[in-house]
Amino acid sequence: MTEIKIVKDILDANEQRAKENRKLLDDNNVFAVNLMASPGAGKTSLVLQTIKALKGKARVGVIEGDVSSSLDAELIAREGVPVVQINTGGECHLDANMIRNALENMPLNDIDLLLIENVGNLICPAEFNLGEHKKVVIPSIPEGDDKPFKYPLMFLKADAIVINKTDLLPYLKFDTATFTQTVKGINRRVKVFPASCTTGEGIQKWVSWLVSRMQKR
Amino acid sequence: MTEIKIVKDILDANEQRAKENRKLLDDNNVFAVNLMASPGAGKTSLVLQTIKALKGKARVGVIEGDVSSSLDAELIAREGVPVVQINTGGECHLDANMIRNALENMPLNDIDLLLIENVGNLICPAEFNLGEHKKVVIPSIPEGDDKPFKYPLMFLKADAIVINKTDLLPYLKFDTATFTQTVKGINRRVKVFPASCTTGEGIQKWVSWLVSRMQKR
Numbered sequence: 001m002t003e004i005k006i007v008k009d010i011l012d013a014n015e016q017r018a019k020e021n022r023k024l025l026d027d028n029n030v031f032a033v034n035l036m037a038s039p040g041a042g043k044t045s046l047v048l049q050t051i052k053a054l055k056g057k058a059r060v061g062v063i064e065g066d067v068s069s070s071l072d073a074e075l076i077a078r079e080g081v082p083v084v085q086i087n088t089g090g091e092c093h094l095d096a097n098m099i100r101n102a103l104e105n106m107p108l109n110d111i112d113l114l115l116i117e118n119v120g121n122l123i124c125p126a127e128f129n130l131g132e133h134k135k136v137v138i139p140s141i142p143e144g145d146d147k148p149f150k151y152p153l154m155f156l157k158a159d160a161i162v163i164n165k166t167d168l169l170p171y172l173k174f175d176t177a178t179f180t181q182t183v184k185g186i187n188r189r190v191k192v193f194p195a196s197c198t199t200g201e202g203i204q205k206w207v208s209w210l211v212s213r214m215q216k217r
Numbered sequence: 218m219t220e221i222k223i224v225k226d227i228l229d230a231n232e233q234r235a236k237e238n239r240k241l242l243d244d245n246n247v248f249a250v251n252l253m254a255s256p257g258a259g260k261t262s263l264v265l266q267t268i269k270a271l272k273g274k275a276r277v278g279v280i281e282g283d284v285s286s287s288l289d290a291e292l293i294a295r296e297g298v299p300v301v302q303i304n305t306g307g308e309c310h311l312d313a314n315m316i317r318n319a320l321e322n323m324p325l326n327d328i329d330l331l332l333i334e335n336v337g338n339l340i341c342p343a344e345f346n347l348g349e350h351k352k353v354v355i356p357s358i359p360e361g362d363d364k365p366f367k368y369p370l371m372f373l374k375a376d377a378i379v380i381n382k383t384d385l386l387p388y389l390k391f392d393t394a395t396f397t398q399t400v401k402g403i404n405r406r407v408k409v410f411p412a413s414c415t416t417g418e419g420i421q422k423w424v425s426w427l428v429s430r431m432q433k434r
Binding site: 124 | 364
């Protein structure tokens with residue numbers, strides 16, 4: 001039974017650290033969002049679109065989670081916002097401890113919103129709270145409309161879902177109504193925003209929701 | 218140091234079990250391929266295309282790995298080939314022990330080729346040998362051409378790469394030459410096959426390679 005005990009220990013320790021992160025964020029009036037998705041679904045593109053839409057309205061900081069490389073962090077830094085890169089080595093998800101280390105390098109006094117881009121993975125990140133206020137999942141049209149059946153925990157934990165790459169709908173079989181119905185069956189309270197980070201379609205609705213959640217806090 | 222020891226124990230035990238699986242496959246003249254990719258990249262579509270292309274040439278069996286659901290297994294079973302579904306629960310990858318259990322339910326005397334569809338994930342499956350003869354990674358055009366930088370281990374371990382969804386190239390920024398160059402930088406010996414499981418483009422080259430590897434064994 002050793003493994004079971006250790007898994008529980010890890011999750012318990014993570015939960016404790018996540019609570020400490022949340023307190024640090026709240027003490028600094030920073031609203032944090034954990035963005036999760038498959039590789040290539042458009043997490044970085046959504047971060048970039050969100051930064052642009054919030055210019056002059058909210059000060060954004062970004063934590064970039066990747067197994068390897070700092071490509072996305074470099075892309076985001078060009079927008080003139082503070083970015084901290086976490087390279088997990090082999091780890092398939094961010095955890096609260098990694099976020100604590102990253103927060104020490106983030107100018108919390110200078111930001112209102114922290115976007116945390118998790119590692120590209122629809123499974124493991126769902127199990128680890130980071131201290132975030134909201135969890136957002138970004139499925140994309142080319143992945144197909146069956147993903148909620150296959151990765152239910154991720155969709156169960158989401159506060160909002162941004163279905164990215166709607167610009168590809170003419171070329172692919174993806175039934176947005178069926179997808180939304182499936183998601184609502186798993187998670188009745190979740191908000192669903194179809195969007196395209198390429199054309200900008202739907203971004204305003206997502207950002208309006210985000211701002212309303214920030215203000216409601 | 219407890220965790221480190223246990224991770225090593227798990228990987229050692231997996232390696233041992235993978236060797237046993239390989240022996241069982243070899244004793245039965247079954248060639249096994251481990252198919253790995255992001256969620257929605259087209260693993261199941263490639264399995265279906267491969268079964269069709271090999272009709273009358275090789276008898277195929279399929280092991281379907283999913284966190285949850287049996288949607289893909291049901292789709293494949295309609296092709297009249299033996300299918301065993303593994304639902305991992307929360308686990309983010311298949312391991313050699315799961316494959317051993319699945320092999321007990323697979324009619325090894327009646328198949329020449331075993332296609333193992335791993336869980337949709339570009340990270341964890343790379344670390345676990347299953348006893349397969351070849352590892353194949355299926356990136357897809359909509360995921361973007363930067364994936365080898367972000368998930369290097371997966372591309373390092375691959376014997377072949379099928380770049381799926383080439384039919385979407387006209388609508389997306391994806392530089393196939395750059396992608397191939399990056400992959401070859403990580404893994405010089407890997408074979409790269411651009412293909413579309415929707416139009417059938419490139420499938421014949423992939424299947425020819427597969428057949429040549431089966432014969433070379």
